Amino acid sequence: MDNKVLLTGGAGYIGTLLAPMLLEQGYHVTIVDNFLYGAQPVLGFSMHPNLTLIKGDVRDEVMMGKLVPKHDWVLHLAAIVGYPACAADPFRASTTNVDGTRNILQAMSASQRFIFASTGSTYGKVNGIATEETPIEPLTLYGKNKRDCESIIRDSKIPHVILRFATVFGSSPRLRLDLLINDFIYQAIHNKQIVLFEGHFRRTFLHSSDAAGVYPFAMQNFEKMNRHVYNVGDEAMNFTKKQVAQQIKKYINYYLHEADVGTDPDQRDYEVDYSKLRNAGFRAKVTLDEGIRELIKVLSVLTVQHPLRNA
Numbered sequence: 058m059d060n061k062v063l064l065t066g067g068a069g070y071i072g073t074l075l076a077p078m079l080l081e082q083g084y085h086v087t088i089v090d091n092f093l094y095g096a097q098p099v100l101g102f103s104m105h106p107n108l109t110l111i112k113g114d115v116r117d118e119v120m121m122g123k124l125v126p127k128h129d130w131v132l133h134l135a136a137i138v139g140y141p142a143c144a145a146d147p148f149r150a151s152t153t154n155v156d157g158t159r160n161i162l163q164a165m166s167a168s169q170r171f172i173f174a175s176t177g178s179t180y181g182k183v184n185g186i187a188t189e190e191t192p193i194e195p196l197t198l199y200g201k202n203k204r205d206c207e208s209i210i211r212d213s214k215i216p217h218v219i220l221r222f223a224t225v226f227g228s229s230p231r232l233r234l235d236l237l238i239n240d241f242i243y244q245a246i247h248n249k250q251i252v253l254f255e256g257h258f259r260r261t262f263l264h265s266s267d268a269a270g271v272y273p274f275a276m277q278n279f280e281k282m283n284r285h286v287y288n289v290g291d292e293a294m295n296f297t298k299k300q301v302a303q304q305i306k307k308y309i310n311y312y313l314h315e316a317d318v319g320t321d322p323d324q325r326d327y328e329v330d331y332s333k334l335r336n337a338g339f340r341a342k343v344t345l346d347e348g349i350r351e352l353i354k355v356l357s358v359l360t361v362q363h364p365l366r367n368a
């Protein structure tokens with residue numbers, strides 16, 4: 058049947074949007090997650106008969122060794138995500154991100170298929186436009202962890218697709234406020250100001266529903282995408298941080314305070330080329346404007362801040 062999916066990190070920001078999509082498409086989904094951010098985000102789709110929930114740690118070699126072979130697909134999203142969260146606990150980050158990925162691959166056979174959530178943070182400081190051929194030189198532990206995973210995956214015999222995501226924004230049952238656009242909108246609504254540093258830095262964005270939506274696409278097109286890396290995003294979503302802040306101003310009256318008060322440790326100031334994924338047939342659907350309007354709606358009624366930040 059080829060429809061048994063193991064979704065690691067399925068209780069996360071992207072995973073909780075992806076799981077219901079897969080269930081709707083007829084897949085049997087097993088989420089394995091240590092529920093670092095609680096189980097509430099899965100409650101909206103928990104009644105689905107084809108959903109199994111397992112509380113487990115991808116670092117648990119024995120547990121993963123039993124679980125992984127029972128599935129046709131492994132969609133591996135579980136991770137300590139983002140450079141602040143990785144810097145806050147480097148041991149936990151590296152063991153989860155790198156050892157966890159190795160555990161899964163070791164338990165897989167060549168008849169199974171693996172899709173890995175990597176990141177544009179692997180590129181580091183790029184001059185010009187980053188394509189999948191651009192050498193990756195990550196500057197943060199998070200980016201280095203993902204680079205190490207990519208190399209373990211490429212060296213394996215397991216059929217795989219590697220997805221290098223743009224910075225995701227937008228709503229989700231497991232909302233994250235540490236992401237740039239989500240954070241800006243939260244600050245604009247609740248603090249009535251955004252403190253902007255390195256405003257000229259170019260970044261690249263992707264709506265959360267498109268980040269989830271690329272998985273079913275990659276599963277349906279797996280044979281032609283097999284053993285390839287794809288940047289996931291859209292050139293129309295390449296913006297400077299200041300452009301994003303100005304776009305938010307169209308909807309919210311807040312004070313934009315430009316100041317040299319910080320630096321981004323991964324120094325991302327780059328444009329990314331998405332033609333490889335576009336040529337494979339995938340287009341992101343949600344625009345910056347649509348995502349901003351959604352987030353204003355959601356974040357206006359939300360006042361809890363810290364539990365929704367990875368670090």
Ligand SMILES: NC(=O)c1ccc[n+]([C@@H]2O[C@H](COP(=O)([O-])OP(=O)(O)OC[C@H]3O[C@@H](n4cnc5c(N)ncnc54)[C@H](O)[C@@H]3O)[C@@H](O)[C@H]2O)c1
Pocket residue numbers: 065066067068069070071072089090091092093094113114115116133134135136137138139153157174175176177221222223224225226231233236367
């Ligand atoms: N959101 C983005 O902007 C973005 C961009 C690029 C790549 N990614 C990648 O996409 C994937 C999902 O990211 P997200 O934004 O949904 O993050 P998230 O932090 O919301 O989700 C990660 C999930 O992994 C789980 N987890 C953490 N450690 C675990 C462990 N040891 N065992 C089992 N589960 C564990 C957490 O409980 C959480 O549910 C990650 O691999 C991330 O690196 C995300």
